[in-house]
Amino acid sequence: xxxxxxxALGILTAIGGFVDxxxxxxxxxxxxxxxxxxxxxxxxxxxxxxxxxxxxxRVAAVSGxxxxxxxxxxxGPRAGLANLGxxxxxxxxxxxxxxxxxxxxxxxxxxxxxxxxxxxxxxxxWLVVWRVKFSIMENVTGLVGLSLVVFxxxxxxxxxxxxxxxGQAFSPSVPAQEGAGVYWYYAxxxxxxxxxxxxxxxFSSGAVEERWKIKDLAQSRLNVLLGFPLxxxxxxxxxxxxxxxxxxxxxxxxxxxxxxxxVAQAGGQLALAVLILGVVAATFGAALETTLSSGYTLAxxxxxxxxxxxxxxxxxxxxxxxxxxxxxxxxxxxTGVDPILVTEYSVVFSAIALPLTxxxxxxxxxxxxxxGKHVNNRAVNIAGVIYLFVILVASLAxxxxxxxxxxxx
Amino acid sequence: xxKSPRFRNVVLTLLVVVAGVLAGCSQQPSADALKGPAEEVxxxxxxxxLAVDLRISDSTTAAAASxxxxxxxxxxxxATKEVHALSAQTQEERTLRNDVLAAFSSVSRALLxxxxxxxxxxxxxxxxxxxxxxxxxxGELRAxxxxxxxxxxxxxxx
Amino acid sequence: MNLSDMLxxxxxxxxxxxxxxxxxxxxxxxxxxxxxxxxxxxxxxxxSPRTASSFLGYERQEISQPWPVAQxxxxxxxxxxxxxxxxxxxxGSEGVRLRSGFTAYDARLTR
Numbered sequence: 001x002x003x004x005x006x007x008a009l010g011i012l013t014a015i016g017g018f019v020d021x022x023x024x025x026x027x028x029x030x031x032x033x034x035x036x037x038x039x040x041x042x043x044x045x046x047x048x049x050x051x052x053x054x055x056x057x058r059v060a061a062v063s064g065x066x067x068x069x070x071x072x073x074x075x076g077p078r079a080g081l082a083n084l085g086x087x088x089x090x091x092x093x094x095x096x097x098x099x100x101x102x103x104x105x106x107x108x109x110x111x112x113x114x115x116x117x118x119x120x121x122x123x124x125x126w127l128v129v130w131r132v133k134f135s136i137m138e139n140v141t142g143l144v145g146l147s148l149v150v151f152x153x154x155x156x157x158x159x160x161x162x163x164x165x166x167g168q169a170f171s172p173s174v175p176a177q178e179g180a181g182v183y184w185y186y187a188x189x190x191x192x193x194x195x196x197x198x199x200x201x202x203f204s205s206g207a208v209e210e211r212w213k214i215k216d217l218a219q220s221r222l223n224v225l226l227g228f229p230l231x232x233x234x235x236x237x238x239x240x241x242x243x244x245x246x247x248x249x250x251x252x253x254x255x256x257x258x259x260x261x262x263v264a265q266a267g268g269q270l271a272l273a274v275l276i277l278g279v280v281a282a283t284f285g286a287a288l289e290t291t292l293s294s295g296y297t298l299a300x301x302x303x304x305x306x307x308x309x310x311x312x313x314x315x316x317x318x319x320x321x322x323x324x325x326x327x328x329x330x331x332x333x334x335t336g337v338d339p340i341l342v343t344e345y346s347v348v349f350s351a352i353a354l355p356l357t358x359x360x361x362x363x364x365x366x367x368x369x370x371x372g373k374h375v376n377n378r379a380v381n382i383a384g385v386i387y388l389f390v391i392l393v394a395s396l397a398x399x400x401x402x403x404x405x406x407x408x409x
Numbered sequence: 410x411x412k413s414p415r416f417r418n419v420v421l422t423l424l425v426v427v428a429g430v431l432a433g434c435s436q437q438p439s440a441d442a443l444k445g446p447a448e449e450v451x452x453x454x455x456x457x458x459l460a461v462d463l464r465i466s467d468s469t470t471a472a473a474a475s476x477x478x479x480x481x482x483x484x485x486x487x488a489t490k491e492v493h494a495l496s497a498q499t500q501e502e503r504t505l506r507n508d509v510l511a512a513f514s515s516v517s518r519a520l521l522x523x524x525x526x527x528x529x530x531x532x533x534x535x536x537x538x539x540x541x542x543x544x545x546x547x548g549e550l551r552a553x554x555x556x557x558x559x560x561x562x563x564x565x566x567x
Numbered sequence: 568m569n570l571s572d573m574l575x576x577x578x579x580x581x582x583x584x585x586x587x588x589x590x591x592x593x594x595x596x597x598x599x600x601x602x603x604x605x606x607x608x609x610x611x612x613x614x615s616p617r618t619a620s621s622f623l624g625y626e627r628q629e630i631s632q633p634w635p636v637a638q639x640x641x642x643x644x645x646x647x648x649x650x651x652x653x654x655x656x657x658x659g660s661e662g663v664r665l666r667s668g669f670t671a672y673d674a675r676l677t678r
Contacts, residue, residue, distance in 0.1 A: 111472030257477035
């Protein structure tokens with residue numbers, strides 16, 4: 001019974017933890033501009049994140065090494081440092097976006113300008129990173145974040161023409177008023193949002209934090225294989241709500257307040273309240289994960305002691321680096337830059353940096369010195385290599401598309 | 410490591426040329442250059458309209474609806490700035506730009522009124538005065554939408 | 568001299584012909600850990616004709632998975648060889664010069 005509860009909890013937190021500000025914004029933007037015609041990208045992204053999260057979890061459980069320790073050991077100091085630089089920069093961008101997301105959701109709840117909520121969000125994130133136990137932090141934000149299911153409920157309440165939605169999803173085409181370049185640009189953004197590298201840093205470091213052993217792998221695989229796809233469905237529901245209400249009305253999403261409109265229309269103030277709760281929890285959870293990820297990557301690269309299982313005084317540099325990251329994020333927000341814009345760029349830059357994270361994982365998961373008999377089997381390797389190719393193409397196409405389309409304008 | 414510096418110079422020159430070309434084009438207020446900002450404003454005013462509708466039917470809160478109106482106001486401001494940056498050369502272009510700016514400013518005015526009406530509607534739209542105010546604002550938003558739409562059709566932006 | 572500064576520097580043979588770049592440095596541990604750390608002895612340098620980038624672990628012969636990645640990296644490093652410390656004439660900021668008549672050993676590691 002206790003075991004069953006553990007499994008259920010794991011799956012639920014994986015669903016709630018899947019969606020962050022990147023998924024929320026990108027899916028809503030895409031739904032309001034392209035309908036369901038990019039839903040296939042979410043599917044591709046979810047399969048990819050399942051594949052690589054599992055792989056990195058297995059590496060962590062078998063070898064006891066988190067992803068960035070592996071990157072440092074396999075790439076050597078120079079290539080590793082370049083990798084760290086890119087990953088860290090994107091992490092900071094994502095932290096910025098998530099904190100902005102918390103603040104925007106609180107503005108939606110209160111009507112008070114988001115910039116005034118930023119210091120509050122910063123303090124709350126820091127306190128949790130500093131004080132709260134890892135498992136409690138994960139479970140609470142994951143479970144509360146599950147209230148984003150309101151998007152799926154809202155989609156049902158809106159009574160859409162399911163056939164038309166499915167038609168858009170299954171025979172995708174570029175809508176008449178949008179160019180093909182913009183379509184592919186958003187495809188890459190959506191892919192980056194689903195496969196954000198921080199999820200893998202966090203997942204593998206979390207495996208070390210929670211002291212996974214090989215026997216825990218079955219449960220973690222179940223969490224990932226059920227939780228992430230359900231989280232992906234939630235993403236598609238977000239796009240669906242925007243496609244049903246905003247696309248026909250000629251509204252293309254540029255702000256979080258617009259994302260809430262379809263939900264309010266479907267379920268009234270109650271649904272709106274649940275939505276805001278869900279957004280706060282999801283962005284808060286993701287802010288914690290990205291902040292910790294920046295600490296993890298730095299500490300793992302430089303060989304500092306890290307982890308929330310240690311007391312802060314025993315992992316001082318780890319904690320200091322997280323404080324610096326949080327302050328950097330807040331400094332960016334203090335310039336008055338639109339958090340939604342930061343989010344849109346962060347998912348595209350994530351897509352650009354994907355090979356930096358996923359190639360070393362794939363290589364080490366094949367290395368018997370680390371993995372013993374738990375090296376990748378043939379099927380996983382075939383899938384891994386196919387994804388590596390997709391990731392490379394997306395990464396190389398991202399910047400030219402960004403320039404050609406004016407970042408999707 | 411051993412890439413020749415000449416290669417780097419060629420790449421740098423190419424980048425500078427591309428940047429120059431990109432910076433040099435789309436400066437005139439043609440229908441093409443106005444398309445982006447006009448669509449942004451058209452989307453913004455429609456979103457605000459939807460928010461007011463939802464507030465009238467008590468489906469959304471004053472805070473959420475006024476936040477939406479405020480965000481839309483920001484979008485219109487940035488679109489206005491974009492159009493201001495275009496430099497008109499012919500009389501025709503000048504007229505088009507001014508018409509677009511006029512339409513933007515009536516949207517902007519309607520959005521301001523909408524935001525104020527929405528944020529002061531906190532004791533519920535059930536009170537008659539608030540409701541009347543909201544429907545006045547809704548009329549204003551619709552009128553601004555129509556003005557913009559007809560301009561966009563006339564100028565061939567769409 | 569810092570060893571990581573050596574990575575990527577040019578390697579010339581005795582006649583001054585360019586052979587490639589230093590892509591790795593090999594050490595051997597001669598004894599188990601003693602009172603001090605076990606001493607590491609520099610065995611030699613790995614010279615790669617095309618790239619100074621890392622082997623990413625594929626210098627070990629038995630590892631050949633995942634399929635195209637391993638093969639691509641091997642191919643990129645084809646022609647790499649190991650030169651023993653004894654065969655190095657000069658090692659300095661201008662690069663590495665080998666003695667004439669040096670021996671090029673297989674750079675691959677076997678179990």
